[in-house]
Amino acid sequence: MFNRLIFKKFNNWINRDEHKPLVLRGARQVGKTTAVHLWSDHLDQYVYLNLELPEDQRIFEQKLSFDDRLEAIFFSKNIDRQKGKTLLFLDEIQNSPQAVAELRYFYEKAKDLYVIATGSLLESLINRHISFPVGRVEYLIMRPLSFQEFLIATEENKAYAELQNIPVASFTHNRLIELFYRFVLIGGMPEIVKVYHETPDITQLKSVYESLIIAYLDDVEKYASNSSQANIIRHIIHNAFYEAGSRIIFQGFGKSNYRSREMGEAFTILEKAMLIHLIYPTTDTLLPGIPDRKKSPKLQLLDTGLVNHFVGLQKELLQNRDLDHIFKGKIAEHIVGQELLTLDDSALHRLQFWVREKKQSNAEIDFIIRHEDWLIPIEVKSGAVGRLRSLHQFMDQASHPFAVRIYSDALRIDTVKTIQGKPFFLLNLPYYLAGKLDDYVSWFVDETKRLKK
16 A cells, blocks of 8 residues: 555645546556545545445435435445535446446536546446546546656655656666666556565565456456457457567457457457557657557557566566667567656557658657657667667757657766767656656756757
């Protein structure tokens, strides 16, 4: 049981003059229910309904007016509705379409209540079995623990505090990179982190990793539309770990005979369930950076620790501290993608990468992000600056002089030239700062202005 950074988002929500019921979205076992339970201490009253339980579900099955329904909720929990901030938590709300439908009335008729709804299979049911009240709810995404949250959970409080300084002090590098490698190895699933912190023995985690993966496989029938689709989804789960961080083709994925359309539909379901994230490329170097969905996407899975366990990379990670050479560098890129996803908790947030528009070109930038009016290229690799050929090609077309390389060495800014001779600034950012990329890009831009003077 540990604090999550999403608590700050919860606090912002309750402190707004206008608040709608909050639908907390995220994959199974990322800690949604636990986070709400812990945060509920910040309020005066807490009412919890688990709509998997028949006795709680029955409250919404009765034909009652909304006002009577509210009274029934408080009566069932033997709680008097009092003044002050009261949190009503509707857990596993996907089990009650009536509860979903009545979320609008909490916004319209009971604005004194703070309502959070969540559910393990919520993502796959949105826009299919259940229709959420348009304009009457708001959404917040919750993901596995970030590196910062990993430090909090493992009581590395000094390291966490130092990480908040911008720029981070140079003397912290060795310790922070060591802790980050531990995070890469373990991953960010809360139960895994909790067990590891209590018993720091990687061999004790095998059963926990496997129980999580089996739970995802067991859920397949719940969100597949038929048995054939369930088989395809299960096939993807079994094979996706081996393709983490790679560009994929739907047709025949995982050496199967499945067609592109049926495989694409199954991937869409898994993406709604937030077990995977499909990262599409753009050929733009200027805003808006429109994703090209005709090109093959890169596959991002829920958690790097699950990938390590399933593929069998844990021993190599323990012995080799060079992420660039583990799993052909895909683990380094995957963990950076996982960190970048934590930068924005909007349901609309998408990662992107860049490819050159020219045919027969293999130029590719690992990620791009928006900053002010620019698209900033992000490369994940070590090596000499002059060998970053794709980065040079992007910068030759860019309207700004800013690029980022995420790697294992210390923080620094380089002034370099492309192969064509165009000067630009390169922010060399250690892996452990990937989750603070937005802050560091702002610092980087300001720092280069100072360097020019």
